[in-house]
Amino acid sequence: MLDLNVFPPNFRWGTATAAYQIEGAAHEDGRGISIWDVFSYTPGNVKKGDSGDVACDHYHRYAEDFKLMKELGMNSYRLSISWPRILPKGRGEINEKGLAFYDRLIDELLKNGIEPYVTLYHWDLPQALQQLGGWANRDTVDAFEEYARIVVNRLGDRVKNWITHNEPWCAAFLGHGAGVHAPGLKDVGVSMQVAHHLLLSHGKAVRVIKEHDSSHKVGITLILGPSHAASDSPEDVAAAARHDAFLNTIYLDPLYGKGYPRVLFDHIPALAPKVQEGDLEIIATETDFLGVNYYQRSIVKHSEQLPFNFDGVRPPGPEFTFFDWEVYPKGLYEVLTRVHQDYAPKEIFITENGATFEDTLTEDGQVHDEQRRFYIERHLKSVQDAISEGVPVNGYFAWSFLDNFEWAEGFEKRFGLVYVDYATQNRHVKDSGKWYSKLVKEALGAV
Numbered sequence: 001m002l003d004l005n006v007f008p009p010n011f012r013w014g015t016a017t018a019a020y021q022i023e024g025a026a027h028e029d030g031r032g033i034s035i036w037d038v039f040s041y042t043p044g045n046v047k048k049g050d051s052g053d054v055a056c057d058h059y060h061r062y063a064e065d066f067k068l069m070k071e072l073g074m075n076s077y078r079l080s081i082s083w084p085r086i087l088p089k090g091r092g093e094i095n096e097k098g099l100a101f102y103d104r105l106i107d108e109l110l111k112n113g114i115e116p117y118v119t120l121y122h123w124d125l126p127q128a129l130q131q132l133g134g135w136a137n138r139d140t141v142d143a144f145e146e147y148a149r150i151v152v153n154r155l156g157d158r159v160k161n162w163i164t165h166n167e168p169w170c171a172a173f174l175g176h177g178a179g180v181h182a183p184g185l186k187d188v189g190v191s192m193q194v195a196h197h198l199l200l201s202h203g204k205a206v207r208v209i210k211e212h213d214s215s216h217k218v219g220i221t222l223i224l225g226p227s228h229a230a231s232d233s234p235e236d237v238a239a240a241a242r243h244d245a246f247l248n249t250i251y252l253d254p255l256y257g258k259g260y261p262r263v264l265f266d267h268i269p270a271l272a273p274k275v276q277e278g279d280l281e282i283i284a285t286e287t288d289f290l291g292v293n294y295y296q297r298s299i300v301k302h303s304e305q306l307p308f309n310f311d312g313v314r315p316p317g318p319e320f321t322f323f324d325w326e327v328y329p330k331g332l333y334e335v336l337t338r339v340h341q342d343y344a345p346k347e348i349f350i351t352e353n354g355a356t357f358e359d360t361l362t363e364d365g366q367v368h369d370e371q372r373r374f375y376i377e378r379h380l381k382s383v384q385d386a387i388s389e390g391v392p393v394n395g396y397f398a399w400s401f402l403d404n405f406e407w408a409e410g411f412e413k414r415f416g417l418v419y420v421d422y423a424t425q426n427r428h429v430k431d432s433g434k435w436y437s438k439l440v441k442e443a444l445g446a447v
């Protein structure tokens with residue numbers, strides 16, 4: 001199935017996490033409140049009333065976690081910085097204890113020979129900024145630029161790989177359109193303006209990073225997936241094209257200098273974001289790589305449902321994850337070849353790919369998660385096929401290293417290669433983690 005010789009010699013093999021999902025210590029050492037703390041504390045928003053208050057207690061256990069990561073043989077690790085840990089009010093006073101924590105974290109990673117890939121924003125906006133309008137307020141773009149400069153100036157002597165934003169589609173639409181993520185707003189027009197401000201802040205952060213050190217690599221992570229028409233009827237084909245714009249090209253097009261997709265905003269002109277002179281040029285600031293998060297495809301049909309006049313159709317499967325997401329490895333190949341053909345990023349990293357299944361810890365501390373192993377194997381085969389066709393994929397970060405706080409699903413949905421027993425905080429490497437470790441060591445010639 002897999003031919004590791006196809007993967008480039010310096011391929012980055014790792015896992016990914018995010019601050020709010022694993023750190024815990026939500027009220028420790030001067031950390032400010034984030035929109036996800038507020039959203040989680042609001043009854044009904046998160047299953048079982050879970051929150052990131054403790055999570056995987058990574059704030060205190062990072063040394064043991066990185067020791068385990070090293071034992072598993074990974075050469076890279078994608079993490080995010082908690083903005084409210086650095087700037088409790090979002091701007092202004094800097095929390096030195098927050099910066100000192102990330103100093104320790106990065107130093108420990110490097111001590112274990114693991115290359116950090118740092119995401120500046122993985123959804124945990126300081127609540128103080130939300131009270132001023134959050135990402136719907138263009139001023140937050142400047143706040144993000146200030147935050148990025150503080151982080152890059154502090155960690156930039158050791159961190160050389162930066163991801164400005166994680167999945168702006170989720171932050172914008174799930175958080176401001178569907179209301180199922182923080183801050184829990186339900187206004188599609190606002191979500192489109194938020195998308196614009198996220199992209200604008202990305203472009204400004206790229207310039208901050210390159211000003212700090214032009215040799216640093218910087219990119220953005222997008223969640224991407226194929227939009228397949230439910231039938232070849234013109235209506236369904238047009239609906240799928242709008243869905244592709246809604247999920248994919250609303251970000252890809254402006255990032256690669258093409259402006260916003262007309263197929264979407266000609267259909268709903270009233271929802272088009274307000275764009276100021278020069279914005280699109282900033283958004284299209286050259287980057288070094290594209291981060292691709294892939295989980296599933298969408299099947300789309302025409303619908304009278306406003307504002308987009310499209311609706312989802314349940315994929316045929318036959319395999320589905322615990323999230324009820326179809327297992328469709330070919331979609332990753334489709335995304336990679338499309339992105340390469342239409343946008344030609346210098347490099348691509350799979351910054352997230354993984355699945356949740358109902359994991360059970362056995363009496364002897366094992367988790368036999370063959371479904372997850374098979375899921376990852378087939379998606380790596382899609383990466384291999386894309387590389388064989390010349391797509392410059394240079395890394396794969398499995399989501400996730402640890403089971404963690406899965407946003408509105410709380411701790412019920414486990415994505416980790418390592419099982420977390422939240423009652424004891426003990427870590428147990430799942431069969432998928434053992435398999436991935438063996439694969440990585442073989443790929444890196446360590447066996």
Ligand SMILES: N#[N+]C[C@@H]1[C@@H](O)[C@H](O)[C@@H](O)[C@@H]2O[C@H]12
Pocket residue numbers: 018021166167293352399406407415
């Ligand atoms: N859901 N799900 C799993 C995973 C989520 O835990 C990450 O934080 C996101 O970046 C992305 O949505 C993917």
